[in-house]
Amino acid sequence: MRDHDRKLFLASLTDRYVKRQIDRRSFLRSAGQLGLGLGAFGLGVTRPFGGHFTPVAHAQDLRPDPDVLAWVREVSKPFAGTTLKLATESTPPSNALNSQLKQYFEEASGIKVEIEVLPLEQVLQKLTLDIASQLGTYDLYYIDQSWAASVSRDVFDPREQYAAKPDLAMPNWNIDDFLPALVDGICVYEDRWVGVPYDIPIFIMMYRRDIYEQLGMSAPTTFEEYLRQAQRISAETDLYGATGQMKSGHYSLECDWTAWLWGHGGSIFNADRKFSGNDELGLEAMAYWDQLYKTMPPGVTTWTWDGQGQSIAQGVAATMMSWGEFFPYFDDPSATKVSGLMEAVRCPAPVRSLRTVEETGFGEIPGVGHQGGSSLAVSMNSKAPDAAWIFMQWVTCQDTQVLITTLGGGTGPTRNSVYDDPRVIANNRVGPGTTRHLNVVRETIAKDMGSEPDLPEWAELSNDTIPVRLGKYFAGDYGSAKEAMDDIAKAVDGIVRS
Amino acid sequence: MRWSRSTSVLRQIAAWLAVGVFFFPIFFWVTTAFKPAYEIFNQPPSVWTFDVTLRNFEEVFGISLGFLRQQEVLPGGGNFYMAPRLLDSLIVGLFSTALAVAVATLAAYALSRMAFRGRHHFVNWVLSTRMMPPVAVAIPMFFIFRDTGLMDTHLGLILVHALMNLPLAVLLMKSFFDDIPAEIDESALIDGASRWLIFRRIVLPMAKGGIAATAVLCFIFSWTEFLFALTLTQTSLKTVPVVSSTFVTSTGTAWGNMAALGAVAMVPAFIFILLVQRHLVRGLTLGSLKQ
Numbered sequence: 001m002r003d004h005d006r007k008l009f010l011a012s013l014t015d016r017y018v019k020r021q022i023d024r025r026s027f028l029r030s031a032g033q034l035g036l037g038l039g040a041f042g043l044g045v046t047r048p049f050g051g052h053f054t055p056v057a058h059a060q061d062l063r064p065d066p067d068v069l070a071w072v073r074e075v076s077k078p079f080a081g082t083t084l085k086l087a088t089e090s091t092p093p094s095n096a097l098n099s100q101l102k103q104y105f106e107e108a109s110g111i112k113v114e115i116e117v118l119p120l121e122q123v124l125q126k127l128t129l130d131i132a133s134q135l136g137t138y139d140l141y142y143i144d145q146s147w148a149a150s151v152s153r154d155v156f157d158p159r160e161q162y163a164a165k166p167d168l169a170m171p172n173w174n175i176d177d178f179l180p181a182l183v184d185g186i187c188v189y190e191d192r193w194v195g196v197p198y199d200i201p202i203f204i205m206m207y208r209r210d211i212y213e214q215l216g217m218s219a220p221t222t223f224e225e226y227l228r229q230a231q232r233i234s235a236e237t238d239l240y241g242a243t244g245q246m247k248s249g250h251y252s253l254e255c256d257w258t259a260w261l262w263g264h265g266g267s268i269f270n271a272d273r274k275f276s277g278n279d280e281l282g283l284e285a286m287a288y289w290d291q292l293y294k295t296m297p298p299g300v301t302t303w304t305w306d307g308q309g310q311s312i313a314q315g316v317a318a319t320m321m322s323w324g325e326f327f328p329y330f331d332d333p334s335a336t337k338v339s340g341l342m343e344a345v346r347c348p349a350p351v352r353s354l355r356t357v358e359e360t361g362f363g364e365i366p367g368v369g370h371q372g373g374s375s376l377a378v379s380m381n382s383k384a385p386d387a388a389w390i391f392m393q394w395v396t397c398q399d400t401q402v403l404i405t406t407l408g409g410g411t412g413p414t415r416n417s418v419y420d421d422p423r424v425i426a427n428n429r430v431g432p433g434t435t436r437h438l439n440v441v442r443e444t445i446a447k448d449m450g451s452e453p454d455l456p457e458w459a460e461l462s463n464d465t466i467p468v469r470l471g472k473y474f475a476g477d478y479g480s481a482k483e484a485m486d487d488i489a490k491a492v493d494g495i496v497r498s
Numbered sequence: 499m500r501w502s503r504s505t506s507v508l509r510q511i512a513a514w515l516a517v518g519v520f521f522f523p524i525f526f527w528v529t530t531a532f533k534p535a536y537e538i539f540n541q542p543p544s545v546w547t548f549d550v551t552l553r554n555f556e557e558v559f560g561i562s563l564g565f566l567r568q569q570e571v572l573p574g575g576g577n578f579y580m581a582p583r584l585l586d587s588l589i590v591g592l593f594s595t596a597l598a599v600a601v602a603t604l605a606a607y608a609l610s611r612m613a614f615r616g617r618h619h620f621v622n623w624v625l626s627t628r629m630m631p632p633v634a635v636a637i638p639m640f641f642i643f644r645d646t647g648l649m650d651t652h653l654g655l656i657l658v659h660a661l662m663n664l665p666l667a668v669l670l671m672k673s674f675f676d677d678i679p680a681e682i683d684e685s686a687l688i689d690g691a692s693r694w695l696i697f698r699r700i701v702l703p704m705a706k707g708g709i710a711a712t713a714v715l716c717f718i719f720s721w722t723e724f725l726f727a728l729t730l731t732q733t734s735l736k737t738v739p740v741v742s743s744t745f746v747t748s749t750g751t752a753w754g755n756m757a758a759l760g761a762v763a764m765v766p767a768f769i770f771i772l773l774v775q776r777h778l779v780r781g782l783t784l785g786s787l788k789q
Contacts, residue, residue, distance in 0.1 A: 085732065090747035114733040119746040122728060129637065129729075135644060137732065201748065306750040310539045325749045335535035 062406060062423070064104045065399040068170075072108040072394055075168055079387035080110030087116040087126045088142035089374070092325060092408035093199045097395065100407055105394055111387050120144060124459065127151065136381035139388035143195055143375045145186045146251075146462050149454040152189040155377035158196050161389050168386055170393040177398065177415045179442075185365055185451035186373040195377025196396050197414035202449060203259055203370040204440050206312070206327060207319040209343045211237060219345040223263050223288065226319075226348045230295040233318045241295035243317035245308040248471020252304040254462045255370050257470055259321060260285040260292075262366040262450045265352040269361030269453055275492040276360075278485030284351075286481035293474070301474050313338060321347055323372065324441045328410030332432035340430040344437035346444055360453070367450030373414070409433045412441040457495050465491050524764070530757035531555065538753050554758035580741060580759055587721060587737040588766055589652050594659035595716040599709060601660070602667030607697055609668070610675035611683060621672070628665045636729045643730050650732045658730060659720040666719075667712050674708025675701065710774035721767050738763045 088094040098115040106113055118126070123142055130137045131154045143151055162169050175196070182197040205226075207219060211233060220226035230241025245252035257277075258268065266281035276282060293300070297316050299307070309326045311317040313336035320326075324344065333339035347368040354366040376396060378388045394400055401418045405411055406426075410433050418424060419442050427435040452458060466488055473484035526545065530538055537548045558580045609621060639658065640649075648654030678701055686696045702709075727737040738759065745756040 087732075090744055092749065095747075116733050117744050119743050120748070122743065125728075129640060133641065133644075137644075199748075309750050313536075314539050314541050316541055323749065329749065337536060 062403055064101070064403065068394065068397060068399050069104060069108040071170060072105060072390065075170075076109035076111055076387070076390055079384065079390070081112075082384045082387045083112040083114060084139045084384060084388050084391055085114045085116065085137060086140040086142065087118060087123050087138050089120045089123050089144070090117045091199050091201075091374075092411035093404045094142070096404045096408035096411075101400065101403055105391060109387075109390065111391065113391060121463075130379070130381065134381050136379060136383050138379055139382040139384055140392060141195070141377050141379050142198065143377060145371065145373050145375070146452055146458050148187065148189045148194040148375065150456045150459060151377075152192050152194045154380050155194055156380060156385065156389070157193045158377065158392070159193055161378065165386065165389065168389055168393075170390075170397060173393050173397055174417075177417050179414060179416055179445050181445050181449050182371075182373060182414050185371055185449055187375045189363075189454050195375035196392075198374050198376040198396065200371060200373040200412040200414050200441070200445065201323040201325045202372070202412060202441060202444055203255075203321055203347055203368065204324040204327070204437065204444050205319070205321050205345045205347045206324075206330070206342050206437075207345070208239070208312075208338065208341050210341050211239060211318045212343075219343065220319075220348045222348050223351050226321075227288065227292055227295075230292060230319060234295045237318070239315065240297045240311070240317040241319065242292050243296050243308050243311040243320045244293070244300045245303055245305045245322065246293075246296075246301045246471075246474060247304045247307075247467075248301060248475065249464065249468045250304050250471075251463045251467060252308075253467040253470050255372065257285075257289070257466070258450060258452065259347070259368055259370045260289045262354060262370075263348075263350040263368045264288060265350060265354060265366075267355045267360040267366050268364055271359055271361060273361035273496065275489040275496075278482065278489045281352075282485055283481055286485065288351075290481070301471065312336075312342070321368075324437055324444070325409075325411055327437040328432060328434050331430055331434045331436075334432070344440045346440060347448055362453035362455045362458075363451075364453035365449065365451040367448050369444040369448035370450045370452075371445070405435065405438075406433070410435045410438065412438065412445075416442075455496065461492055461495060465495060527757055528761045528764075530753060531761040533754060535754055554754040555762075558755050558758045559762070580762075583736050583738060583741045584763065584766070586652070586735050587763070590655045590659060590727075590737060591717050591720040591766075593652075594656045594663065594720045595713050597656065597660040598663040598667045598716045599671075599713050602664055602671050602712065603702070603705075603709060604697075605668045606671030607675055607701065609672050611680065611693075621669070624665045624668050632662070632725050636725055639726065640729050649730060650734050652735060654730055655727060655735065655737070658726045659723060662723065662726065663716040663719055667716055670712045670715070671705070671708060674705050674712075678704050710776075714771055714774055717770055718767060721763075 094115065094117060098117060102113045102115065105111070116126070124144070124147065126138070127141055127143075127147070130141075131151060141151060141155055143155070159175065162173070162175065178197050179200075182200055183193070186197045186200075187193045187195055205219065212218065212229075215229075215232060215236060217229055217232070220229050226242075233239055233241035244256050246256055247253055261268065261277060261282055264281050264285035266279065266285055267276055270276040270279075297311050300311075303311070305323060305326075308320060308322055309329065312320055312326070313330060315337040327342065327344050330336050330342040331339050350368055357363065357365055360366065376392055378385050378392055382388050396414075398415055398417050398421075401413050401415050402421045402423050405413045405418055405421075405424050410427065413419060413424070419438055424435050424438065427433055428438075429436065452462060469484060469488045469491065472478060473481065478484040478487065529545075529548070531554050532550050532552070533544065533548050534551045534553065537544045540548070609617060643649040643654050648657070682700060682704075683696050686700055687693075691699075721737075722739055723737070724739040724743075727740045728743075731737070731740065742756055742759055742763075745752040745759075
């Protein structure tokens, strides 16, 4: 069998296995006939969360562009033997990079890349320690958007790097290809770019199509409609109408809150840089949230996004406005009970017009599509900043992003061109690692995206001050939403002033 | 005292209930490792009947054991090479335990048998080091390790875990030595034996149970320690508690994989305890009766 035919047959075989058209035994037997043995099984397995899967696109298409690797090979010669270190959250892009893609870079460049994958809180701890000590343990920083202000002076501005080192600049890297809304929302702090957008989890609306058809409803277009639908689903079916990520004291609770707050025309800060979640619109949002909370499963106040996703995956709840990265997982029949039943649309329209950036403080961008993106930047303390810069360009270039998106389980790309790439579109079907939600993600980024304020204290405020008090509110520790919001205002303004 | 049949039955039921309470979480955790993802959060929970899969074990250990190639994209960033991580934990656990017990035994014997000025203050000082929260020293240790080249090395973590366990080990061993009558040492001294000979030939064999109990505690503390293992390691070395946390991803937790690693990680500790069990029971009861 010619190599081309063999690859096509393998791709087709994998596709059939992914779609559950053949069982595991048949897959392995056929793969064995191709001389691939047990190792081929890795091509077809499907697993939950974070994309344990191999995409449908043909295997030969999922290798880095030879031209890109040729550039890496050429430009990296002086740095061969260098070791780069990066600490990152366990996100689909980082997992794809670490599991599969970095080997191509290492082979071409002779640069060794060590990626330390950790939960987000631990990444922050490592990063803070590295910055405070100026040790340069890590050459590249994975920067959650809520930390951008804190680390802005400790990383290189990629525009300056690109201009200052023309001999190291990747041809056609095209910095303008990054979605402008993401650049604004994730990377820009004051006059600097804190790296370039690396990944983009963002709130979209996901709902059970079968339940909506059963009740004769269509996807909600307004907040009011969404609430009514959630109430109706709870009343007329065995499912809960909505779900949430409302664990007390956890960042996820703050994320949920901002979506309702922004959607009601409110904002976290006003133009005077004072907390404004306790104003009239903020309290209206709380009243809405209280109503929606009644349509959520019991235990929702103990969940982060993990439990929220599980409540949909297990068929307990019918809708959620949350991170789009969940969607490919929901389509995985080996992991969930809702494969092929979920649909993705833009979040419902806000109750009233959103506040403008000028009407808020600290660069806050109100929008119902809460974004939780992150950026990648070269540390100023790095002992090999040039090698790190080459790696960073390779990781964030169009070709690598396509591979990250397809291998990483349908994670949202941060470059515009990636959404239209045939290899990404090839996965636009029901199944694990689907990309059929990505058009919604792109539209949400362009039209609905909300970004948290940029201030050095934001990591503390969003991870502790606000969610702890919101948690106390839902635990019944406050007499009213007004009392809770006033308490948050006092705490937040106290921290910001100091 | 004679027990009536009904009392005996009730006692047995109570005993089995107590065992069940302690055993059920382990049972649930281990069975979770054998469940496919859709069963783990099934409603109602699949406690007794569920589809069995070895997939979680394949994913967690498959790459490092060579039967699953590095083709998949897995949460944990391809850090599913957990067999080496288990080895890391074993090396650190065993060597730090050996070091802590060796030093603690000598120190405890001296504190128990030799009168010197400020002995009680010394014991209190040893105890006081346990009162300091580890997080208070984690960052200074980070700098020390960085400067001395111990960062991200087995030796570094062995030293830290041994130091961390030393106070507890010294105090435990001292209590065991205190329970061995000093008259035995004195008789041997009169017969011309040296201190070292008495320690090695007479007291140490009598304290074997105590050493076993101390070693088990030291090993378990090292096996489960998280903060230092996180702060003082990077990529070349990771212990089980630290790598377990990598299953917590941006889009959820890979509970099946975490359970698979957790279930396997119980085995070395279990074997270690089995090996020293005979001495352990003696050690745990040593000193329960005063002469």
